[in-house]
Amino acid sequence: MSLSYNFGVSTWLWESPFKTSSISLFPKIKKMGFDLVEIPVEDPELINGNEVVEALNANDLKASICGVFGPTKDLTADDTQLHENCFKYLRKCFELGNVLGTKFVAGPMYSAVGKARLVPQEQRNREWSRAVENLSKVCLIAEQFGQEIALEPLNRFESDLINTADDVLKLVNDINHPSAKVILDGFHMTIEESDIRKAINTVGDHLIHIQISENHRGIPGTGLTPWSEFAKGLLDINYQGSIVIESFTPENKELAAAVCIWKNLAKNQDEFASKGLAHMKTVFKN
Numbered sequence: 402m403s404l405s406y407n408f409g410v411s412t413w414l415w416e417s418p419f420k421t422s423s424i425s426l427f428p429k430i431k432k433m434g435f436d437l438v439e440i441p442v443e444d445p446e447l448i449n450g451n452e453v454v455e456a457l458n459a460n461d462l463k464a465s466i467c468g469v470f471g472p473t474k475d476l477t478a479d480d481t482q483l484h485e486n487c488f489k490y491l492r493k494c495f496e497l498g499n500v501l502g503t504k505f506v507a508g509p510m511y512s513a514v515g516k517a518r519l520v521p522q523e524q525r526n527r528e529w530s531r532a533v534e535n536l537s538k539v540c541l542i543a544e545q546f547g548q549e550i551a552l553e554p555l556n557r558f559e560s561d562l563i564n565t566a567d568d569v570l571k572l573v574n575d576i577n578h579p580s581a582k583v584i585l586d587g588f589h590m591t592i593e594e595s596d597i598r599k600a601i602n603t604v605g606d607h608l609i610h611i612q613i614s615e616n617h618r619g620i621p622g623t624g625l626t627p628w629s630e631f632a633k634g635l636l637d638i639n640y641q642g643s644i645v646i647e648s649f650t651p652e653n654k655e656l657a658a659a660v661c662i663w664k665n666l667a668k669n670q671d672e673f674a675s676k677g678l679a680h681m682k683t684v685f686k687n
Contacts, residue, residue: 407463408681409437409645411612415670416650418443424456431460433675434682439612439645440501441467445493450500457501464501465610465643468494468508475513476535477528477562483513484535491539495546506543507551507584507610509560511536511572515659517561528562533575540578551584551610556592564593566600573607584610586647591616591626598627601634608640612647613681619666620673621646622680632684644685646677 410433412419412426419440430438438457442448457464474487487510494506511532520528536550543550554560554569563569566585573581583604587597594600601608613631615624622628649660650670667673 405641406685407436407643408434408678408685409439409463409465409643410435410674410678411439411441411467411645411647413439413441413647413649414674416652417441417655418447420444420447421449421452424453427456427460427462429671430674431462433671434678435462435674437463437465437643437645439465439467439647441469442494442497443469445490445497448497450497454501463643464503465645466494466498466501466503466506467612467647468506468510470508470510470512470514472513472515474510475516476510476539477512477516477531484531487535488538488542492542495543495548498548499546503548505549505551505582505609507553509553509555509563510539510550511552512560512562514555514559517558520561525561529572529575532562532572536572536576536581537578540576540580543580544578549580549582549609551582553584553586553612554589554593555586556589558592559589564589566590566594566603570604570607573604581607582609583607584612587611587613587621587626587631588616588618588647591624596630598630598634598637601631601640602637605638608638609642611635611640611642611644613644614646614648614677617666618648618660618662620680621677622684628680628684632686635685644681646674646681648673
């Protein structure tokens with residue numbers, strides 16, 4: 402079976418937040434051999450979509466959008482204003498996506514990242530119901546823009562709601578809307594899954610996006626990730642989407658602290674990207 406992958410890299414590898422001037426990274430990303438640039442949207446107001454799409458076209462790059470969900474954007478919170486903040490933010494992400502030609506917004510949009518607590522089952526059930534109800538509303542917004550959402554499981558240290566492929570599949574099934582899809586991130590999977598190939602098969606054709614780094618957030622191929630099983634899983638389900646390196650620059654201290662990167666993971670970020678891509682092309686053969 403012949404598969405077709407787009408290999409991409411998140412601009413978080415070099416800087417944060419993404420802003421219009423970040424398009425200066427695009428020529429380098431293209432020269433390295435990537436097909437796609439992933440844009441983490443921390444603040445939509447910092448991004449001029451028209452200028453970004455011109456730079457994408459000039460460098461023959463595609464784009465994907467990853468949402469960012471901090472404590473002010475929480476669809477499971479008691480405070481409904483936090484729900485509204487998330488709806489407004491996602492609407493802006495979908496608007497930007499339509500300018501850039503993307504088909505979905507990805508991320509752990511069901512709850513605020515870092516919300517990891519031991520709570521009573523009654524509260525857990527209540528927050529699950531809120532996630533389902535509010536993500537159903539998000540799906541309707543996405544549908545208005547002709548887009549989808551890709552829901553991302555996070556490891557237990559970053560979320561207490563959705564950690565595994567089984568969890569996210571249940572969430573998608575409970576939402577029961579065609580716009581609700583899945584993104585899997587190899588970093589989180591190496592913490593939470595017992596069998597990566599099985600996890601990929603669990604979500605099956607709901608899977609529309611893949612992010613990778615090593616189990617230690619470093620260069621793909623330098624850690625414990627079972628890459629051959631990862632590749633077999635994608636082959637099993639005839640995955641045709643993108644595979645994107647997502648790691649973070651240690652130069653932005655606020656970002657590095659948020660993702661617990663206390664030391665450099667490569668000699669420099671360009672080496673991280675280029676060696677990571679070489680590994681991707683070896684493991685995930687088109």
